[in-house]
Amino acid sequence: VKYGVTRDSVLGLEVVLADAQVLHTGGRTVKNVAGYDLTRLFVGSEGTLGVITAATLRLRAKPLTPPVTFLATFTRLSDVGGAVAAIIRSGAQPSLLELLDRATVNFIEDYRPMGLDRNVAGLLIGQADDSGADEHANRMMAECRANGADTVVHSTDQLEADMLLEARRAAGPATLAQGTTIIEDVAVPRGRITDLLTRAEEVAAECGVQIACMGHAGDGNIHPSIIVPEPTTALLERAHRAAEMIWREALDLGGTVSGEHGIGTLKRSWLSAQLDATSYAVHQALKSALDPLGILNPGKAF
């Protein structure tokens, strides 16, 4: 979260265009305003404008000091979102700030028991790095305590830090082990995470499905996963209705239907709810300009 998303580190690209010409975008400089930002147009275009065959990435030097990692547990889920908003407002710079809700904690304990409290409403795992790590981690932990955290623990060495991160690392496979899942990828303004989590709980009750939330809280990017243990037609229909209700909430909160996973085929119908007719027309005009025959990844993204 401190260093931006991957696209922020892409300085230039080599792209094979629809007519087989090879385009080079960007360069090797940190700043460049010569011409349109073609690099960013192609990054995330999901193969619909050209085939990316090489990328020039910006490297960063390793931080001067190792990170400090902490874990905070909460008895009210709404407090988790409140703590995230308070951390961001405080000026503390998390290098990592991840959220797991009760359902996800229980999936992890089912999958690989590591002594997490199955009764927490949610927990945050955070990290600060570089020279100011202690001060930034302390500030974040103080904001957690001030916003309803029960327990806040922090690492004193790399081994402890790795143990705290282990829960987050297990969350993905542990959730997938529950059966068929529809994994949402919504992102909301970072002050609105509580609203999203609250709505996810309501939707779960309304649709009669289980929804587990985890995600990159520091970015406002949450993955509500709708669990479908037995994928019957009726249950899948309820699950898709739940997914739709959540992305509608994300859009109402000023968010996006996809923070990082992209659109592909699954989320094409969701995209049409986010982009209005004018934006769609601009997308179409750009697509037609660079791929007039429609041969690049047809049927994907939009």
Place this chain on the structure above:
Amino acid sequence: VKYGVTRDSVLGLEVVLADAQVLHTGGRTVKNVAGYDLTRLFVGSEGTLGVITAATLRLRAKPLTPPVTFLATFTRLSDVGGAVAAIIRSGAQPSLLELLDRATVNFIEDYRPMGLDRNVAGLLIGQADDSGADEHANRMMAECRANGADTVVHSTDQLEADMLLEARRAAGPATLAQGTTIIEDVAVPRGRITDLLTRAEEVAAECGVQIACMGHAGDGNIHPSIIVPEPTTALLERAHRAAEMIWREALDLGGTVSGEHGIGTLKRSWLSAQLDATSYAVHQALKSALDPLGILNPGKAF
């Protein structure tokens, strides 16, 4: 330099298109991969694709602690670039890292005497902020000393910091006070600043013009200013030849003809040296797609 360029903070735009429709791009989230990155396509397009009428910007909380500012002087210009490269490699995070060469220092002393040593080959003014400021500033100052700096001083309070920054702030008006100037805006990979500065000195000698270099060293973005005290036709011709030789060097070093100022009308011929025919064709295709009648800022940028 630590927080990126302005376009990195633009989350969304309102744009009036060529057909008078109003386009909204991006949103209020830190992460968003729904559709093409139209925001970045329009930022820096210099009004050639649409008229930007509103922007949503990402705000950052104020750093937890005030910055530490330092000034380092060098007797060899080549050492200045070497110090910058060493600082970047070291992992130190400058929040500001600016370069002034001897000519610029003398312009400042002519314009507003502040006791700078007119005999330095060049100087760096740097800053580190936030909790790790002391450690990062110390690391940068150590790299300056290890790379040939004569004198390195740092601020102990905000008043001293402001005094050190005063020289940098005066550099622009002081240079413009010298007469007609052609201000280049080249950027090179941050390890190649010395090559660029050396070439600028050669070019000045070869073309018989004065070239003063200052710029955002931490970004590799240097502004060699070609001074034309008496803008005769012959002198202007020599100045334009010098400008061309410098941007050719920047391109040879893997750089760009414009790091931040853009292309406009002055640099249109320079842009054609940077972009190849394929890139030009893509630019033209995008321009035609969004402005088929060519009514948006005609004749500008490319």
